[in-house]
Amino acid sequence: MYLHRLELRAIGPYADTVTIDFAALAASGVFLLEGPTGSGKSTIIDAVVFALYGGLAGSDASSDRLHSQHADPSVEPYVELVFETGAGVFRVRRTPQYDRPKQRGSGTVKQQASAQLVRLASPTDPAGEPLSARIPEVGAEVVRIVGLDRAQLLQTVVLPQGEFARFLRSPGEDRRKLLQSLFGTQVYDRTAEELAARRRAVLAEVEGADARVRDALARFSEAAGVESAAESDVPGTVDHLGAAASAAEAARVEAATTATTASEQETLLRARAAAVGRRRELLARRATLEQQTESVEAARRRLDRSARAARVVGFADSLDAARDRAAAARADAATLRERHGLDHEHDVEGLADRLRTAADAERHLVDTASRLDARATALDAARADRAALDERLADLQRQLADRPADRLALVARATDAAALAAGATGAAHEVERLAGLQRERDALAVATAQVSVAEQTVVAARTAAESALGIERDLRDRRIAGLAGELGAALADGTPCPVCGAVEHPAPAAPQDDHPTAEAIDAAAERARRAEQTLADAAADLRVAQAEHRRLTESVGALDDADLAAAVERAAAAVQAARAAADLVSGLDRELTAHDETTRALERTRNDVDTRRAVLATSIDADAERLEHDLGAVRAAVERLTALPVPGSPELPDTAGIAVAVRTVDSAVAVLQSIARADAAVEQDDRVVADRAVEVDAALEEHGFTDVVEARAALLDESTEHALRRTVEDATTAWGIVDAGLAEPAVLAAADDMDTDFDLDAAAADRAGAAAVLDEATRAAVTATDRAAAARRCAADLAAAVRARDETSVRSRAVVRLADVANGATAVNPSGITLGTYVLMRRFEDVVAAANDRLRNMLAGRFTLETSDERESGSRARRTGLALAVHDHTTETVRDPRSLSGGETFTVSLCLALGLADVVQAEAGGVSLGTLFVDEGFGTLDPEALDGVLVQLSRLTAGGRQVGIVSHVDELKQRIPERIAVRRTASGASRVTTTV
Template sequence: MYLHRLELRAIGPYPDTVVIDFAALAASGVFLLEGPTGSGKSTIIDAVVFALYGGLAGESSTPDRLHSQHADPATEPFVELVFETGAGLFRVRRTPQYDRPKQRGTGTVRQQASAQLFRLAHPADPAGEPVSSRIPEIGLEVTRIVGLDRAQFLQTVVLPQGEFARFLRSPGEERRKLLQSLFGTQVYDRTADELAARRRAVLAEVEGAESRVRDAQSRFAQAAGVEDPDERAVDDVVAGLRSVAAETDEHRRAAVSDAERARERERSVRERVTARERRAALLDRRRALDAAADEVTAARDRLALGERATRVATSADALDAARARAAQATDAAASQRQGAGLDADTDVVGLRTALADCLSDVRHLVAVERTFATRRRSAADAAVRAEDLAARSAALVDALERRPAERATIVESARTAAALAADAEPARVEVERVAQLRADLSTRVTAARAQEQAERAVASARAAATAALATETDLRARRIAGLAGELGAALQPGDACPVCGAVEHPSVAVPQDDHPSADAVESAASAARAAEAALAAAATDLALAQQEHERLRTVLGDLDADTLEARATAAAERVRAAHDAAVQVLDLERRRSAHDEQTRALEQERTTVASEHAVLVSSAAAESERLAQDTAAVDAAVRRATGALDAGTSASTDTAAGGSSLADAVRALDDRVAELDAVLAADVRAATAAASVAERQSEVTEVCAEQGFESVERARAALVPAAEGERLRAVVATADRERAVVDAGLTEAAVAEAARTADEPLDLTAAVAARDSAVERADAATRVAVSAADRLEAAARCGEDVARAVRARESTSARSRAVVRLADVAAGSTSVNPSGITLGTYVLMRRFEDVVAAANDRLRGMLGGRFTLETSEERETGSRARKTGLALAVHDHTTDTLRAPGSLSGGETFTVSLCLALGLADVVQAEAGGVALGTLFVDEGFGTLDPETLDDVIGQLARLTAGGRQVGIVSHVEELKQRIPERIAVRRTPGGGSRVTTTV
């Protein structure tokens, strides 16, 4: 992370506002925070840590020291920090808890702490996007954004005075917790847990596989009909059953073959007997057909003659019908011409052509004639509409002249209501504040009851803890007093006494009846510890309840329910008034918008009315002229149509056009044309009928010659009546079918074979008896073979199940061995992992080695190369903690010995601790997905260094800036002022506070 800007006020020794631009200070990489001891250098570090985490850098520091004693008590203290991480740019602002003067009366009121977090678009963004204003949420969010909690931040970014050497002196267990949180190696611990779970799972699978083998053996024994077979004997049992099944199947096949031969013999005898009987029946039927052959031949000849006569009669009937149609068509044509008033020699085609030409010229004007009445009415209506539009245009002009004054009245009313509605937000804030105070007033009573309950719980827990401790003490005293009896009870004759070593025991002590056991003492100790924990939890609850009750008393002060009720009523009245005004503003705004919209509508309507009036006057004049032209054209067409109709009508008819309209004249012309079309069609039909008579006459003459008849009369005499024809055809068809059936039957193979073997004797009864006997023997052999095959199949299937179960057990066992071993190695089981180091610790050891290597890389250039750090898997000297593999020792190359970190001098401790802290920061930043540590603070410790070592340390710090990092050195050493030009100078003021001067 990178720091951009820090702003604080009324914090520590700074009564006024202090602004520090870290981005400008760190442009060269290293800057100095210098000043006399106690002037307030560490307060700036505390402000950075407080802004991020709500706590201070030093472990012993408390937030109470933040509020400046030199500032006006009414001045609100705050710290604001702008910082940047991979998650974005943020600004956090915190106000510590402080006491401010009461607004009414004397005394002070405790003002609670507050915090705000914003996401910024750029470092100078004055507003930003709010993220949260709740202190717990901001703490979690800052930890997520930075990627470090407060303890990790103090070990890698801010190395406060007396704190950054803790990593060097801390035992391995504390190093393990810090490294685990920094490098995120919890995944390896979860891996070890997962391996342990899989170890349990595969052991359960092994047991399940063994159980499945036993179940498969049991099913195999039942299927094979054996008792308790060994899994190795399964194949032998199956082989024996297969031999038995093969033998019985051979017997079955022989019996089935015998039965099949008997069935074939019985079927052959039966078919030959049937064929002999069928041949005798067919011969009888053929003799009957031969006797009726002459009658069938006569019927066939009579049918042939009748068919030839029918062809001639059909053509003659068609000739008679054609003659009748020709006479009818000729009469109809003469009648049609007479009805039309036409002579036989009149040119009907020419007359129709003349009338059709006249129709094509005048027909289109009929539609024009029909529009005359409507067009005359429309002209009258247009004149009336023009007068109405002129009147409407004048009325619209008057209405538009009155609109501006009406709008001014609405706007003035809206301005008055808006001024009253502006009080809505202050009134709402006052309502929320009063509601919160009322809730706090109600909560204060609940908090008082909770405090009383917590006090009673503490008293009860204290009594229980005292009783449990007394019980444990009593049991331990009784056990110590009775140890002689316990030792005596364990002695056997000839055993050496554990106290004096003698093998003779003349007076052996015996245990007392109420002597407590070790388990009883341990149980009492556990109960005592549980009681102590319960007491501590109850005390914590009491402290929280007291703190909450005190907070509510501080917040409420002297306020009572009546005062809050009066404030609530007044605030609610303000809110209602502002709300009503806001509603009125909206209503007036809608009215103004509606008024403007109506004005625009009136202006649009005025324009539309004027345009419509002008168009209407112009179109009316044009339409009047077109109507006069169309009327003249229609009158001319009427005269022409009437003349044409008179010329196409004879004097003897009464078809002259009636009326004076063009539609009537056209209708009369259409009727006359249709009448002429009917005359022409009748003439065509008469000519066609005459041609058809000649064609049919020729066809009759030709058919008589083809069928062998001299005349139509002779052919009609040879016709066969319908009933007689049906009878004759039935006789012929029946004889033909019977003859075909008999001939086909006699040519069948079985019937022909029966004719050749007619003298051979056949015994069907003996063949049936032999078949039944053979079938019974085959059924018995089949049942035996099927039973043997079923047993073999079941045994083979169960044998395969046994083999699969055995293979699965072996595979599971082989797989489980690898999982069990891997789980034991990851868990540090000494049976397979002699070092006893778990997987998570092993990974941390490698990371710790990287940290130590990075620290040694810097330490080699300091202190004359005298010291290097080394890791060890053993417990650190003097440590009673469990073995973590993260022990640390200092290798003194001068004496070639290993020293404990606590044996270093002050300057040596500072230098080694600084290198270790810088190495830790480097490895954290270099880790994939690690935290980007762009800013580093080192607080004090430089005064313990000699000039040469100081040069080495400054050189190592300067190396950090090559990668874009910022390093801030907090020190009062005078020599550093000459080495580092960018600095923050802190100086005391005569008034007792301090001021800050920044040099860039």
């Protein structure tokens, strides 16, 4: 991750907007963030961390100190950071929660925190593509983009004051948590947990398999009828039970054969005895039937004659009924003709067809005639509606004629108001411009005072610098002048002179009493350097103040307070007038819209009325013409119908309506049709009488009767016929039963056994004894068979359970061993180190190796770091394998990291942090760590150690890394030209000056 630009406002001690271009500062690799203690250096680091994660760099820092107490409470505090990763360039902007003054009334209201994340096409892209404006989403997206969370960033990218040494001093368990989050080794812990879960599962499966074997063995013992059986006894027990079942089944088969034979013998004897008894009974019934034969034949003959006579009488009754119907029809037809004055010469069917045709031709006019009065009334009403529409149309035309003039007046008023409102934007801009001008006039006065103060400071600093330089030059000149005395004081007899080489010194020069020493000259040079630095700082401050003064002077110009106040008053009045005009324009626009809507509504109503009037006029003319036509058609139809000859009715008057005329003709047609139907019925009945007479003659001849009287005499009454028929049927049924019974094979065979005596009791006793033996044998066979079958099933279940137990046991061994190894079970893993810890140990060894690579060149190669899988001293925590010790090569001892001095702790912690960053960048998913901040700690180093640290930091910049050092050490100011200087102002706030 590379930082490009940081911008903040109203944050910490910074009341105004502060912009830091990290890309320009880091061009040479290393830059310095310096300033007095408490001036706000760490606030810049906090701002970077807050922009990314919404929290501060220090573990115990509170975000309440973010909102500046030096800024106007109404000014919104914010931090905006532009950074770049492998995923692209992004801008994140955050505002902390703060209290702002209420817009109305007194007091404050809490303003909630906010966040925005934007993807940029380049670091200078002003717009970009918004990604999210929700705090949780921005936080999650930043972690995804950077590849580090806040805790990881504070161990690899931003090393805040007192924080990055924590990794050196922390116990192994804390290191494990950090390394696990950095290197993403949770998968190995989850793997160990999964293996442990599978170990529990397979052990549960083994236990379950054992339980199933025990259960199957118990069920086998119960089925086999033994108290307790061992697995080895099962096959022999199954064979024994099978043999017993086979023997019991053989005994049952033998008993069944004996019982079947006895039962069949008994059945046979009983069947023969029953056949003999049945034969004797049938022979007796046949003798009785032979005695009743003559009377049965006489009854059969009487029934036959009565049946033949019934058929003849039926035809005769039909003939009599037909003759009665024919006489009645003839009388009805004569009555109808007499009633309507028609004799047999009239053609009633032809007259009916003529009248029906004429009525059908005029029938459709009946409905037309019924609606003539209503149509005339509707026509009158339509004429009245047309007159009303004419009046309504004239009124609408008068209203529409006045509308254009009214609209023109509204348009003129709106145009005038719009012209006045058009100047609102310009007037508002003028107000803003004058307000800004007023602020710059106020700032000009402040800038003038600042320039005066800065000029005085420069004069004082220049005087001090010149004095310090004069003192330094004087000391150097005096020392040069007195070098002979200094050399003479150092000469001794026998010692070669450093100038001429002589060993004799006859007249050495004596040193002066006020001869300056080298330490005094160095001190004077340091004071001169500091004075020059102070002068340079004062001169830079003066240039900044003068530039601001020039900018404000050019911006304000020669405008005085009176002119500015008058201009402000005129601009405010113009704004007020333009706003009033804008309100009037809005009202007139609404009035004009309403006027146009009303006009369009009147036009739609006018067009609708005009259309309805035209349609109604056309409809009235057409309806009047159709009414006149229909009246003529009805009158002509009535005349035609009254001219028809209607039998049995008086002639229709000329004034009769069409409906009456049609009904009269329909009635006459109905009468003629009824007469025609009566004549047809007479002819039909005569034909039926002739047909029935022929049928009677044929029936007399067929059934042997001379006439109908003889046939009627042969008929039997119902009771007599029923008694005779019952006698015949009973005899016939009895003969059938006797003949069928005597023809049965058993009855025929019984003829030979008529004199035999059957001992049925003995046969029954034999059958009952055999059945009892069979029941006992069956019970024994079923019991033995069921027990053998149950034993075989339980033996099969037991065998399956034993196989499953053996397979589960074999399968579980590998899982149990692998889980024990991964989870550090001492039985199989003597080290007791889990899989996740083992992986972290290897990564930790890489981190320590990278740290030692830098540490060898620092502190004269005195220390190296060593890892250990033992518990940390003084710790009761479990063995993590991540213990850390310091090897002191001077004394060849191993020391606890907490025993190091302040400078040693800083150097070792820095190397460890840099090594951790190297390994993370190389292995933690390709995370790019392009920027590094180190906050304080350099003041604990001596010059030699400081040189070693700077050399290592320079090695980082050679690979393209940016390194920011936060310190107030003067030595660093001389060595690092790119810097961010933070200084307190007179108001207590801080300001930032960037030197590139």
